[in-house]
Amino acid sequence: MFWLLGLIWGSSFIYMKMASELISPSQIVLLRVLFGLLPIALYAHAMGALKWTHARHLGHFLVMAVIGTIAYYYGFARGSALLLSGVAGALSGLTPILSFLLALLILREEKVSATRMAGIAIGFLGVLAIARPFNEDIATTNLEGVFFNMIGSAGVGASFVYAKKYLMPLGIPASALITYQLGLSLLILGVAIDLDGIGNIWSDVYVAAGLVLGLGVVGTGVAYIIYYFIIDRLGAVSAASAAYIPPVVALAIGVVLVGENVDQWEYAGAALILAGVILVNRKTAASGTSQRDLPTPDEGIHLDSRVEPGNPRRN
Numbered sequence: 001m002f003w004l005l006g007l008i009w010g011s012s013f014i015y016m017k018m019a020s021e022l023i024s025p026s027q028i029v030l031l032r033v034l035f036g037l038l039p040i041a042l043y044a045h046a047m048g049a050l051k052w053t054h055a056r057h058l059g060h061f062l063v064m065a066v067i068g069t070i071a072y073y074y075g076f077a078r079g080s081a082l083l084l085s086g087v088a089g090a091l092s093g094l095t096p097i098l099s100f101l102l103a104l105l106i107l108r109e110e111k112v113s114a115t116r117m118a119g120i121a122i123g124f125l126g127v128l129a130i131a132r133p134f135n136e137d138i139a140t141t142n143l144e145g146v147f148f149n150m151i152g153s154a155g156v157g158a159s160f161v162y163a164k165k166y167l168m169p170l171g172i173p174a175s176a177l178i179t180y181q182l183g184l185s186l187l188i189l190g191v192a193i194d195l196d197g198i199g200n201i202w203s204d205v206y207v208a209a210g211l212v213l214g215l216g217v218v219g220t221g222v223a224y225i226i227y228y229f230i231i232d233r234l235g236a237v238s239a240a241s242a243a244y245i246p247p248v249v250a251l252a253i254g255v256v257l258v259g260e261n262v263d264q265w266e267y268a269g270a271a272l273i274l275a276g277v278i279l280v281n282r283k284t285a286a287s288g289t290s291q292r293d294l295p296t297p298d299e300g301i302h303l304d305s306r307v308e309p310g311n312p313r314r315n
Helices: 002-019 025-046 052-082 085-107 114-131 139-170 174-192 198-203 205-234 236-257 264-280
Strands: none
Touching: 002 025, 002 052, 002 085, 002 205, 002 236, 025 052, 025 174, 025 198, 025 205, 052 085, 052 139, 052 174, 085 114, 085 139, 085 236, 085 264, 114 139, 114 264, 174 205, 198 205, 236 264
8 A cells, every 4th residue: 555655646747747738737736636535525424524513623624725735736737737747756755855844944843953954955956956047948947847846845745734733633534634625625726717628638538537537536535545544554654754655656657658858967856855855754863763754634633533532543
């Protein structure tokens, strides 16, 4: 399940790249949320996780919808439209690094060390290697694509931090939280975006299948279910470390299966980002335990509504 999740997340970038040839990034997000909501909502309903009493936390769900779904998905969709899919996937490795920085600034609970700061510096060197602002021939497209990918990474990173600070104490099942988050996102997107031309996605059966099944049903709905299943079985640290896999998978798909012309700068940038993530999440010598800097919404938010906070099985 762990490796399957990494494969699902990593393959999402090629689906976004293909769909961007037919519809706009915002329309990609709308369809992704729509078809991703269906399986997770059915799962939440089957588990009895949806409660009317959760409505009093609507404000928190709305914030999560904006930063953890709309900004996250739109940033990656727009970035994938501007960059090679493998390069866009490689840049997604910034998520743990940006999550650590946000947690450091907002939660003030994370420990700063020379190793971690070196990891941040190395990760951003990787971004510069991909963006190459010094190369006028590619700088405009690359810089814009990198910017939107960083918006996506910052969005999901900010959602982790927000969930840790405000949603942890609520004990809301994860499947319910994601259902509310995606549902509100769908309402916002349905009102805000221009739907003109969205039907173009159905002109290519393979692209449509990639968006609906690969990006929506599997890449969003099923991926969330697997993610929280792993959390429930292996813990948050193991689940969060699945973030190492998508950049490698996305780059491999782009180069081997699609034949994207990734150059040495982009390979080097991907390697530097991965090295930075490893350093940021490195175990401390003193405790021998992982000082995880990627806060996840599972802490206090459980997979199954029948698992209550403080249950020994969770401990």
